[in-house]
Amino acid sequence: xxxxxxxxxxxxxxxxxxxxxxxxASAVGGDIxxxxxxxxxSQAAEQAAKISGVDKVxxxxxxxxxxxxxxxxxxxxxDIGKDYSHIISAxxxxxxxxxxxxxxxxxVAQISDIISVQSADTFERPxxxxxxxxxxxxxxxxxxxxxxxxxxxxxGTDGNAEIVALDNTQNADISxxxxxxxxxxxxxxxxxxxxxxxxxxxxxxxxxxALLDGIADKLSAAIGASRAAVDAGFVxxxxxxxxxxxxxxxxxxxxxxxxGAIQHLAGMKDxxxxxxxxxxxxxxxxxxxxxxxxxxxxxxxxxLEAAL
Amino acid sequence: MKILVTVKRVIDYNVKVRVKADNSGVDLANTKMxxxxxxxxxxEEAVRLKEKGVATEVVVVSIGAKACQEQIRTALxxxxxxxxxxxxxxxxxxxxxAKLLAKVVEQEQxxxxxxxxxxIDSDNNQTGQMLGALTGLPQGTFASEVVIEGDKAQxxxxxxxxxxxxxxxxxAIVTTDLRLNEPRYATLPNIMKAKRKPLEVKAADDFGVxxxxxxxxxxxxxxxxxxxxxMVETVADLVAxxxxxxxVI
Numbered sequence: 367x368x369x370x371x372x373x374x375x376x377x378x379x380x381x382x383x384x385x386x387x388x389x390x391a392s393a394v395g396g397d398i399x400x401x402x403x404x405x406x407x408s409q410a411a412e413q414a415a416k417i418s419g420v421d422k423v424x425x426x427x428x429x430x431x432x433x434x435x436x437x438x439x440x441x442x443x444x445d446i447g448k449d450y451s452h453i454i455s456a457x458x459x460x461x462x463x464x465x466x467x468x469x470x471x472x473x474v475a476q477i478s479d480i481i482s483v484q485s486a487d488t489f490e491r492p493x494x495x496x497x498x499x500x501x502x503x504x505x506x507x508x509x510x511x512x513x514x515x516x517x518x519x520x521x522g523t524d525g526n527a528e529i530v531a532l533d534n535t536q537n538a539d540i541s542x543x544x545x546x547x548x549x550x551x552x553x554x555x556x557x558x559x560x561x562x563x564x565x566x567x568x569x570x571x572x573x574x575x576a577l578l579d580g581i582a583d584k585l586s587a588a589i590g591a592s593r594a595a596v597d598a599g600f601v602x603x604x605x606x607x608x609x610x611x612x613x614x615x616x617x618x619x620x621x622x623x624x625x626g627a628i629q630h631l632a633g634m635k636d637x638x639x640x641x642x643x644x645x646x647x648x649x650x651x652x653x654x655x656x657x658x659x660x661x662x663x664x665x666x667x668x669x670l671e672a673a674l
Numbered sequence: 675m676k677i678l679v680t681v682k683r684v685i686d687y688n689v690k691v692r693v694k695a696d697n698s699g700v701d702l703a704n705t706k707m708x709x710x711x712x713x714x715x716x717x718e719e720a721v722r723l724k725e726k727g728v729a730t731e732v733v734v735v736s737i738g739a740k741a742c743q744e745q746i747r748t749a750l751x752x753x754x755x756x757x758x759x760x761x762x763x764x765x766x767x768x769x770x771x772a773k774l775l776a777k778v779v780e781q782e783q784x785x786x787x788x789x790x791x792x793x794i795d796s797d798n799n800q801t802g803q804m805l806g807a808l809t810g811l812p813q814g815t816f817a818s819e820v821v822i823e824g825d826k827a828q829x830x831x832x833x834x835x836x837x838x839x840x841x842x843x844x845x846a847i848v849t850t851d852l853r854l855n856e857p858r859y860a861t862l863p864n865i866m867k868a869k870r871k872p873l874e875v876k877a878a879d880d881f882g883v884x885x886x887x888x889x890x891x892x893x894x895x896x897x898x899x900x901x902x903x904x905m906v907e908t909v910a911d912l913v914a915x916x917x918x919x920x921x922v923i
Contacts, residue, residue, distance in 0.1 A: 440803075470769060476769075477889065499894070504889045540812040546833075657906055
């Protein structure tokens with residue numbers, strides 16, 4: 367049994383999500399190959415070679431893969447994936463984009479967003495926004511899986527795998543990269559942060575999110591938001607935590623001015639410790655919070671920043 | 675230009691989900707069912723493209739038992755022109771749905787297919803991408819903006835680090851994210867008018883597609899319960915608890 371893990375990277379550096387996908391592959395058991403598909407991506411490949419448990423890193427270095435367009439990635443993964451028992455990627459917006467394409471080309475199902483590996487063919491995954499957990503078994507010859515990164519501990523980085531260059535160019539030539547607006551931030555990413563502080567509709571506007579900055583600085587926290595805050599235009603979409611945004615499980619999650627809609631809870635309820643600050647003592651968020659503070663956030667936040 | 679829109683009948687997003695006592699699935703008896711919210715955004719986008727004069731016809735398709743005609747009628751009330759129900763009692767997986775839709779694409783020859791990025795019941799987020807693979811068409815997933823220019827589409831996508839824009843040659847598949855638009859409400863006259871719009875029923879078995887999935891659900895269980903904790907009175911109490919009790923700061 368050999369498993370193919372698709373690396374998540376930006377050509378120059380490997381994303382931590384890849385370590386989670388490798389951890390899931392290790393739980394399945396078997397030899398692990400990592401595919402790094404990109405352009406001028408040798409640095410990312412070298413980092414992949416250091417992941418513990420990886421036997422081989424396959425590098426497809428070609429302009430066709432620079433932005434990991436789903437059309438080209440789908441063809442590449444389906445082409446080399448034929449010889450594997452499992453194909454695994456992180457359930458990030460990148461993995462979610464190309465993995466189903468590869469699965470369909472291989473004529474097999476995809477099992478999305480797994481949270482545990484029961485055996486080589488049986489997995490658990492959340493459905494209905496995490497309100498139910500399905501245990502599913504696949505009899506497909508190749509299991510295509512995406513992994514909920516918050517549910518797995520990262521693989522180590524003391525490996526030394528062989529790096530093999532692939533000569534495999536798949537260019538469907540039906541799509542192109544036009545541009546990207548990436549948020550620049552000194553803070554940790556939501557998926558990797560030990561502490562997250564999120565604001566909701568109660569923040570009232572985008573400027574008030576600055577009240578979270580000082581606390582985030584002191585706790586080295588990432589800043590998130592509820593869908594209500596994103597929909598209202600307070601903050602950009604990539605800050606959204608929830609069923610359809612980022613799914614996180616930090617050590618400490620502080621929800622500020624967030625009522626606790628089901629779809630938000632789906633994105634953070636596996637956090638180790640949850641703190642809720644909301645002026646409405648009846649807000650549903652308090653039912654799942656370890657510590658609740660019913661207070662006006664405009665008074666509580668400066669006080670909290672001073673107390674830390 | 676012709677647009678094909680897909681809609682899925684799912685449990686209404688406001689309904690609390692109950693797992694069946696025998697762990698065979700989720701109890702859907704007597705629960706309110708609606709169009710999947712992402713599919714509703716897809717319908718709205720198609721209708722707006724028609725109102726702008728970009729599209730000439732909006733065809734809505736749903737796969738399921740007769741009850742899903744209700745969701746097709748809702749889409750027709752929102753402005754779609756005609757409906758297709760692919761009739762099956764089976765609970766299909768994304769791959770089988772994508773195979774059926776690939777046949778519909780072959781028959782209808784749309785210039786654009788707009789779909790929800792995921793259904794809020796199975797939370798799979800697969801069907802649009804699979805349809806792209808099976809038809810050989812490009813995809814713009816998780817779209818927050820769609821611009822049609824001649825025989826090309828420019829799709830802005832919501833990705834983990836921000837936004838990405840891709841150019842797609844038409845025909846293409848687009849899957850919707852939340853910020854693409856805010857769907858309208860159907861007006862009563864439009865609901866009445868929708869009842870007279872054409873709705874064709876086709877048997878799923880007639881498409882020559884293998885509808886068996888190789889993925890079997892062994893059981894469906896409740897997630898681990900999270901008990902509420904305690905209320906604290908002051909910020910100082912909170913900080914003390916986080917330091918001394920939870921030891922997370």
